[in-house]
Amino acid sequence: MKKLLIPILMMLPCITFAQSNITDDIIIDQIERMMENSDEELDFTELIEEYWSICENKININNPDELNQLIDLHLVNAITIENINAYRKNYGDFMMPDELQFVESIDEMTLNIIKPLICFDKPKEKEKLRTKDLWKYGKHQTIFQMERCFNKKAGYPDSYLGSPNKVLLRYSFTSSKKLEYGFAMEKDAGEKNMLDFVSFHFLINDWKFVKTLALGDYQLAFGQGVTMGSGLAFAAGGGSLLRKTKKIRASKSANEVRYLRGAATTLNYKNFDLTVFYSNKNADANISVVDSITGEPLVVTALQQTGLHRTEAELTDRHAITQQLFGGNLSYRSSRLQIGYTIHKTILSCELNPDPRLYNTFYFRGKTLVNQGVDFYYVLKKIAFYGEAAISDNLAPAALIGTTVQPAGYIDFTVLYRYYDKKYQNFYSNAYAAGSPRNERGLYLSTTITFAPRWKLTATADFPQSDWIKTTAYAPSRTQDYNLQIEHQINGNSLFLIQLRYKDKEKNGPSDNTYMRALIHDRKMSLRFHVTYPVGSDFIFKNRVELINYKDVQKNGRCYLIYQDILYKPDSHPFSFAFRYMLFDSPKGAVYAYENDILNSFAIGSFYHKGMRIYLLGKVKLRWGLSINAKIGCTVYSNVNEIGSGLEKIEGNVKTEGKIQMIWKL
Numbered sequence: 001m002k003k004l005l006i007p008i009l010m011m012l013p014c015i016t017f018a019q020s021n022i023t024d025d026i027i028i029d030q031i032e033r034m035m036e037n038s039d040e041e042l043d044f045t046e047l048i049e050e051y052w053s054i055c056e057n058k059i060n061i062n063n064p065d066e067l068n069q070l071i072d073l074h075l076v077n078a079i080t081i082e083n084i085n086a087y088r089k090n091y092g093d094f095m096m097p098d099e100l101q102f103v104e105s106i107d108e109m110t111l112n113i114i115k116p117l118i119c120f121d122k123p124k125e126k127e128k129l130r131t132k133d134l135w136k137y138g139k140h141q142t143i144f145q146m147e148r149c150f151n152k153k154a155g156y157p158d159s160y161l162g163s164p165n166k167v168l169l170r171y172s173f174t175s176s177k178k179l180e181y182g183f184a185m186e187k188d189a190g191e192k193n194m195l196d197f198v199s200f201h202f203l204i205n206d207w208k209f210v211k212t213l214a215l216g217d218y219q220l221a222f223g224q225g226v227t228m229g230s231g232l233a234f235a236a237g238g239g240s241l242l243r244k245t246k247k248i249r250a251s252k253s254a255n256e257v258r259y260l261r262g263a264a265t266t267l268n269y270k271n272f273d274l275t276v277f278y279s280n281k282n283a284d285a286n287i288s289v290v291d292s293i294t295g296e297p298l299v300v301t302a303l304q305q306t307g308l309h310r311t312e313a314e315l316t317d318r319h320a321i322t323q324q325l326f327g328g329n330l331s332y333r334s335s336r337l338q339i340g341y342t343i344h345k346t347i348l349s350c351e352l353n354p355d356p357r358l359y360n361t362f363y364f365r366g367k368t369l370v371n372q373g374v375d376f377y378y379v380l381k382k383i384a385f386y387g388e389a390a391i392s393d394n395l396a397p398a399a400l401i402g403t404t405v406q407p408a409g410y411i412d413f414t415v416l417y418r419y420y421d422k423k424y425q426n427f428y429s430n431a432y433a434a435g436s437p438r439n440e441r442g443l444y445l446s447t448t449i450t451f452a453p454r455w456k457l458t459a460t461a462d463f464p465q466s467d468w469i470k471t472t473a474y475a476p477s478r479t480q481d482y483n484l485q486i487e488h489q490i491n492g493n494s495l496f497l498i499q500l501r502y503k504d505k506e507k508n509g510p511s512d513n514t515y516m517r518a519l520i521h522d523r524k525m526s527l528r529f530h531v532t533y534p535v536g537s538d539f540i541f542k543n544r545v546e547l548i549n550y551k552d553v554q555k556n557g558r559c560y561l562i563y564q565d566i567l568y569k570p571d572s573h574p575f576s577f578a579f580r581y582m583l584f585d586s587p588k589g590a591v592y593a594y595e596n597d598i599l600n601s602f603a604i605g606s607f608y609h610k611g612m613r614i615y616l617l618g619k620v621k622l623r624w625g626l627s628i629n630a631k632i633g634c635t636v637y638s639n640v641n642e643i644g645s646g647l648e649k650i651e652g653n654v655k656t657e658g659k660i661q662m663i664w665k666l
Contacts, residue, residue: 022495023075023116025532025542026236027051028594029072029497034235035604042397046219046232046253049600057177058119059627061560062093068244072233075114077240078377078384079406080105082336094120096629105409107450112492138175141167145598148189151654155647160310162192168254170600178205181216186254190310197307199259201250211268217251217259220277220428222329223375224400225422226437227342227390229430231258238446238485239457240404240414241432242377242386244338247275247329256307257283260325275329277344282319284309288353297321299351311647322349325428336379342390343372346427359469362396362439364425369393371426382406396423400431401442403652403665410450417443422468434464434479441465450574454489475519477506490533493540499528524550540567550588559586561593561607574621585610598629598661611637625665632658 014021031044051073059066064085070076080103087103088094097115100106147166156164166189172182181202187194200216207213219231224243231251233243247266251259264277284304297320309318327344346369354360373390379480387401402416422439429437432444442464449457453656465478479504488496502525509520526548542565549558563582570576578596590606596617597603605613615633622628634656638645643650 014108022489022493023113024531025495025497025530026075026113027073030234032594032604035606039296044232044604045601046251046255046258047234049253052600055116057174059117060121062088062121063621068246070114070117071240072243072245073116073117074234074239074241076106076110077404077406077412078242078244078311078379078386079382079404080110082379085335093122094664096120105406107409107453109450109454109456109487109489112489115492117360125384133658138173138349138665140666141172143600143661144472144665145169145659147659148657149650150656150658151643151650151652153644153647154649155190155310159647161312161315162187162190162310164189168541170252170254170423172252178207179203180250182252184254186253186256188308188310191308196309197254197256199251199254201252203250209267209269212246212248213263214248214250215263217261218264219249219258220247220260220264220275221245221252221430222247222275222342223329223340223373224386225431226390226398226400226429227256227371227373227375227426228327228329228428229343230260230428231430233430235432238460238483239412239448240384241402241416241444242384242404244377247273248359257305262325271332271334273329273331273333275331275399277325277327279323279325281323283321283323284314284317285320285352286317286350287320291624297350299353301353301355303352321352323347323427325351337377339374339376340376341372343370344428345370358474359453360473362423362425362468364427369425369427370426373398389431390424390426392423392425394423394425396421398424398426398427398429398431406437412448414444417441422466434462434481435466435470439466439468439470442468456487458485459483473519474508475506477519479503494533495531497528499526499530499531501528503525512657513554520552522550522552524548538568538570541565541594542567544593546591548586548591555588557587559588559591560584561586561591563593563613565596567596576619578615578617580615582613583611584613595633598659599663601659601661607635609637610639611635627663627665629661629663630659632656 031047035044036352046578054069059069061067061084067081067084071078071081094100097111100111101108120370127138145168149163167187168184169255170182170184172180174180184199185195186197188196201218202215203605204213205211207390221230221231221233222228225233233245239321248264260279261281262279264275266273266275267627284302286302286304288301289299290297300321304317309315324347325344327342329340329342331340348367351367353365354363370393371390373388375388377384377386382405384404389397389399391397398420400416400418402414404412404414406412420433420437420439424438426437431437433440434442442462444462446460451457460483462481466473467476469475470477483501485497485499490496505522506519507522509518526546528544528546530544532540532542544563546561547558548560561582561584563580566579568577580595582593584591584607586608590608593605595603595605613633613635617631620627643655
């Protein structure tokens with residue numbers, strides 16, 4: 001380890017990075033918390049791309065429709081947005097950031113957070129799209145990237161069919177937020193086919209009476225996501241959980257599972273929106289019964305979520321089933337009120353019949369499924385109400401209702417209750433939940449208080465419980481999740497954060513008899529210190545210390561994570577770098593830490609055992625709109641002789657991976 005540290009420490013004087021701000025830290029904190037709460041490994045690339053897209057295409061503070069994006073990022077609540085709109089109506093368009101401080105509930109802290117994401121253009125009337133203007137004002141971007149692990153894994157060369165390189169080619173064109181189209185082609189590590197996944201998207205906004213038209217791959221979101229939410233959505237670290245997201249969005253990422261493929265459009269007439277959609281895509285599935293004559297699948301036991309086709313078995317499951325979806329949404333919206341109704345039907349090309357297990361007794365079985373629901377939100381001065389109620393065609397209900405109250409600009413309260421019946425079935429739901437929107441009910445409480453200039457306290461409490469068994473709890477179970485966070489903005493570029501979290505989750509205890517397990521309490525308390533601060537005009541330092549104490553029937557212990565980030569981007573040079581040195585010790589479970597990465601890539605590391613991690617990220621801008629990004633990272637474990645398991649197993653205690661990306665912008 002000392003030999004590895006020496007060259008790194010010698011590099012410190014010249015290490016540099018891409019620009020960062022406190023808004024990044026707020027968004028990253030949300031995603032880190034979502035990963036910690038998730039029971040499955042999810043790819044959050046879609047959310048990272050959405051955030052970077054907003055950073056590049058600023059939100060026009062003078063356009064009420066665009067302001068909703070700030071709500072979906074959970075940077076402000078709906079009451080604040082109404083205050084912005086009311087102020088603009090009374091006094092005219094905003095011209096500069098400092099004017100926002102005259103709006104009730106926008107203090108200096110809030111302004112510093114949203115400032116990097118907003119612009120102050122005049123709102124434009126709807127205009128015809130002219131082909132000559134598209135090329136004149138549009139932007140082209142082509143990305144080619146390759147990444148791989150440099151260590152030999154057990155799956156190569158006998159089990160995995162392809163090379164260990166992961167390859168992505170992406171092209172996109174955008175023009176004044178009205179038109180965007182592009183494609184993506186990807187091959188994961190271990191896959192043989194260089195075009196294992198191909199995606200295309202085309203989306204047009206505000207074209208005559210057509211509010212939005214999407215062709216190819218897209219995402220849908222209505223209401224609070226109970227009835228329809230095809231992609232991922234940000235979950236608040238505290239505060240209101242209200243969503244006012246775009247109904248149709250282009251699916252630009254290379255995520256092979258969470259997307260729809262076909263056509264969708266929203267038609268607008270005065271205060272009414274009508275959205276209709278159709279999707280027909282192939283999906284991976286575990287085949288259990290095939291037709292003896294044609295060889296076509298007749299029954300599958302599960303829909304695969306990994307998108308990986310590295311082995312013969314995974315390749316057999318590739319595109320085993322066709323998944324059709326069609327439906328519509330009708331909504332009415334005024335300045336403070338929206339009411340919507342959604343209905344959709346899913347048709348599978350063959351029967352889905354999961355292997356019988358006690359926990360999946362109420363899972364969907366069959367070929368067709370109908371979902372429908374009603375959603376609303378209403379903002380009345382200092383109170384926002386929102387909710388959604390839905391049923392699946394077995395008449396099982398799912399509902400969510402919440403309210404946010406802001407009696408004064410420096411304080412707000414949120415109460416949300418959700419009930420998702422154990423029999424509720426939906427392939428496309430991303431409503432707020434501690435687990436998944438099924439077999440869960442719970443109460444969420446939150447308050448945010450700006451108790452002094454540049455100081456904010458956020459406290460949340462969540463009490464989810466399941467009335468039926470789950471894979472992790474073979475009895476009805478409860479969870480208590482408390483979070484207390486204090487933020488201090490020393491200035492516009494500095495953030496100090498203390499976070500205390502306690503979670504008590506009931507889970508299966510140790511037993512050889514699956515159906516005689518007694519639930520035990522898995523308790524975890526974590527304390528996090530995080531600070532972001534500039535050093536001079538070019539450097540930004542980030543420091544984190546996280547201490548975790550855990551306790552259950554089997555074992556008590558402690559975990560920790562410590563890292564130092566050095567970020568540098570000189571205005572006078574076309575290059576930037578990021579460096580991290582981290583130490584961790586996690587004998588039980590995992591600790592999580594977001595990493596700076598190449599453009600449109602997602603990196604939150606989950607670290608087990610004891611060791612250290614170092615990475616170096618470099619970005620260089622060349623001529624003619626060409627830039628190159630590269631990253632190399634190394635993790636060294638001090639208490640294991642092999643890393644991973646199965647076909648992903650690496651002999652030894654060192655894991656090294658690298659990425660390189662070329663971007664061409666016109």
